[in-house]
Structure formats: C-alpha cells, structure tokens
Amino acid sequence: MLLLVAGIITLSRLPLLVLSADEGRDALLYQVDIFLPPKEGKNETADILDIQETVKDLSDIDVLFSFKELGNPRIILVLDVEKACSWPQLTGFLSSKGYEFNVTSLYYDSDFAQELGVNMTKDMLASSFGNRDLLMGKVTFPVKGLSTLEYNDMIKWTVERQVDIINNGQQLACFRTLAEYPVKWTFFLPVTQHRIDEYQEYFHGPRDYQLVVTRIENLDSYTGVCQGV
Template sequence: MRIFNELVVRRRVLEINDFATMLLFVFGLVTLSVLGTNCDRNALLYRVDISLPPKEGRDEASDILSIKDTVNGLTNISVLFSFKELGNPRVVLVLDVEKACRWNQLTQYLSSSGYEYSSRTLYHCSDYAKELGVDIPKDMWETSFGDEELMIEQKTFPFNDLSTVDYNLKMRWKFEKDIGILKSGHKAACFRTLAEYPVQLMYFGPIKPSGIEAIEEVVHAPGNFETEITQIQNLDYYTGQCN
C-alpha cells in the first residue's frame, strides 16, 4: 500500500510539472508575440535617455539638433516630450511607439551615430491611479510645455516594511495630493516606470515656488519618498546658441 501511495504521489507531481511546463510554453509564445516584430501590437510608452560621449571635434549643439530633427521624423513613433538636460550633453525623450517594428529606426540611428542610450517602459500615472481607485482625468496633466524653466522630478517610494494593502494606500494618498496640486494651477506630466518595485514616478513640469512648496509639503509628510530633481529645458526651444 505504501509503495502504491508513493507511485500515486509521484504521478501527481509529474502531472503538475507537465502542466507547469505547458503554462511556461504558452507564456513564452504569448511573450514572443508581444515582444516580437508584430506591427499590430498595442502602443507602448518609453523614456529614452541619449548621451553624447566626449569626442574630439564634436559639435554638441549640432548633434543635439540632429537628434531632435531625426526623432521628430520617425515613422509610427510619436514624440510626446523632448528635453535637454541643463549642463550635460543629454537628451530625454518620452515616446509613444505605435508599432514595435518601427523601434529599430531609432536604435539603428543612435548606434550608427555613436550615441549612448537607455530606455525604460512607462505608463501613464492616470492609469496607475485608476488601479488604486483614484480618478485623475488625463486632461488634468500637461501634454506640452513652453520655453520655461523645467525639471524632471523622479520619486521612488520605498516599502518600509509596509504590507501590499498599506503600500497601495500610501500611493493612493499620493495621487489624491496630486489632484490638489494640479487644481491649484501647477502644471505637470506624470508617468510610472513599468513593472518596477518599489514604485517609481516621473514628473515633468515647470519650476515654480508654489510647486516647490507643494512638493515640500508632500516630502515631509508621513511615509515620505526618495526624490531626485534634474533641471531641463524644452528641446523644441533649444538652439545651442549662447544668449
């Protein structure tokens, strides 16, 4: 009887392993269909950072303007935002990649030009807030900025031994505070880095005393976050000329 029971257990284990293997196979097929060269997949948002490494005789302004013109001319890739980091030869883009098979237009250009680049997948803060039960209409966020002093504020929210429920409540509270800041007249755009924990949010917006005060209020509130601020300028207004 004992031998029989052991055989039954082993058989069930094998059946479970076979089922798990089948699930992994199916998951692999689905993943390949999404990440492959299927031009009909859903659009994805990306942040792309492009750096110009030091090079003798390099005309930094000319190269940055070339990046600007090239990216704006890509097919099936829309430029939502484009910025130049102040004090550094770095361009920051937020792109809507409408067709995956068009992505190589950008990577081939950057590689052939000798630029260093990195990318991360994003999705809109309104979509993430909605998952938490907070309704922030997308039209409350900015879709463009003028020739003004701008910043990227990158916020990382540590777990601090919180449960998943408490962590989600913390993020919900953050978005509820955002609604008040936006209603007060502060302009901003917001994206979350996809599939990264702890949660990382990126805000793009003008540097204004009222906005800084609102940010400080949130920073010093319970359950604070880590923040990194980078000053930028709108690439649409970049000329590379000294004023």
C-alpha cells in the same frame, strides 16, 4: 541638479495591486535617455539638433515630450511607439552615432490612478509646456516595513495630492514605470522656487519617498547658446 533623498521605506510583502504584471496593457510609451559622450572635435549643439530633427521624422513613433538636461549633454524623450518594428529607426540611428541610451517602459499615471480608485483622467495631464523653465522629478516608493494596505494607502494618498496640485492650476505630466518595483514615477512640470520649496516639503516627512529632481528645458527651445542666469 537638486537631489532630495528623504529616507528609505521598503516593503517585505508587496501588494497584489502594485505587483500586477500589467497584463493586457500595451506597453507603447517609452522614456529614452540619450547621452552624448564628450569627444574632442565634436559639435555638441549640432549633434543635439540632429537628434531633434531625426526623432521628428520617425514613422509610427509619436514624440510626446522632448527635453534636454540643463548643463549636461543628455536628451530625454517620451515616445508613443505605435509599432514595435518602428524601433530600429531610432535605435539604429543612435547606435550609428555612437550615443549611449537607456529605454524605460512607461504608462500614464492617470491609468494607474484608475487602478487605485482615484479620479484622474489623461486629459488632466499636461501635453506640452512651451518655452518655460522646467524640472523632471523621479520618485521612488522604496519597500520596507509597511503592510500591503499601508503601502497602497501611501501611493493612493500621493496620487490624490497630485490631483489637488493639478486642480490648483499646476501643469503636470506624470508617468509610472511599467512593472517596476518598487513603484517609480517620472513627472515633468514648470518650475519656480516656490514650486521647488513646495515639493521639498511635500516629499519630506512621514511619507519618506526618494526624490531626484533635474532641471530641464524643452528641446524645441534649445539653441546651444549659453544663457545668463
């Protein structure tokens, strides 16, 4: 895992735009992180493939993305849950297997961009990545020492840079955590060393974000076979 922490900024007075309770927004998108505890005699590969097949068959739950963290027994799902009553299909299955899991409400970064006055549409964001080397980034905009206007401008500047990256041909899927403060994003994209270096430079410097980057693979590509580097 590549861990990049570039200082801490906190904000004494959060802006109204950022503090909106997202009223009227259907919180249908969720990130589900599933952790398979190591147990003697357990077949990790079989468990992961069982999860993969189970989530594909869930009713009224659309799997937008499914990943596995490289080197760790952690599954990362991004789901569009069409009906709240569909949840027990997944939570019941995970609980019956004894898996630990966390659920985070999300919404598309393109929706957030529109609130900021930035022209980003959903069709600009990637909907699949295929069998490629990938990374997941988690960005936090900590809160201290900025005015309302400065905080909004910092976030808007970052969204505008995302649009530039997409327009330059980079596949990117990005979500904001719903009603979470300080503002947090999760993004997925193909990875190269050039791209890692670019993001290190991008998130360092005067913007002072907190960034944690994790290498992942598409769950559809997972075989459980150790691959040489």
